[in-house]
Amino acid sequence: MDLKSRLTAADVLGLPNPLYTSSCQCLADFFREEFLKHHACLERQREYYSEVAITQVEDALTSIMGQLDQLCQRDDACQMMTALLRKFDIVTKLSAWTEPDQLH
Numbered sequence: 154m155d156l157k158s159r160l161t162a163a164d165v166l167g168l169p170n171p172l173y174t175s176s177c178q179c180l181a182d183f184f185r186e187e188f189l190k191h192h193a194c195l196e197r198q199r200e201y202y203s204e205v206a207i208t209q210v211e212d213a214l215t216s217i218m219g220q221l222d223q224l225c226q227r228d229d230a231c232q233m234m235t236a237l238l239r240k241f242d243i244v245t246k247l248s249a250w251t252e253p254d255q256l257h
Contacts, residue, residue: 194245
């Protein structure tokens with residue numbers, strides 16, 4: 154059995170992953186904070202969206218947050234998380250609120 158197969162089996166069985174490093178934890182913490190910012194921004198804009206839209210976005214955020222540690226172990230974690238954050242940004246427009254060059 155190759156290393157990738159063993160890690161997948163360990164993950165499925167809920168065993169600790171010996172390759173999960175502190176850098177993975179730092180990455181997960183960073184992205185967790187970014188997703189929490191999007192959630193807070195969504196809350197501030199709640200009156201502008203339907204309850205269905207809010208529920209769908211919150212469900213997606215909950216799902217991602219629940220899998221964040223595992224997702225950050227992927228080789229393409231930064232690219233994948235960046236793509237997800239951009240999708241949330243389409244809804245929340247958080248980057249427009251926080252980018253200094255967007256201020257007038």
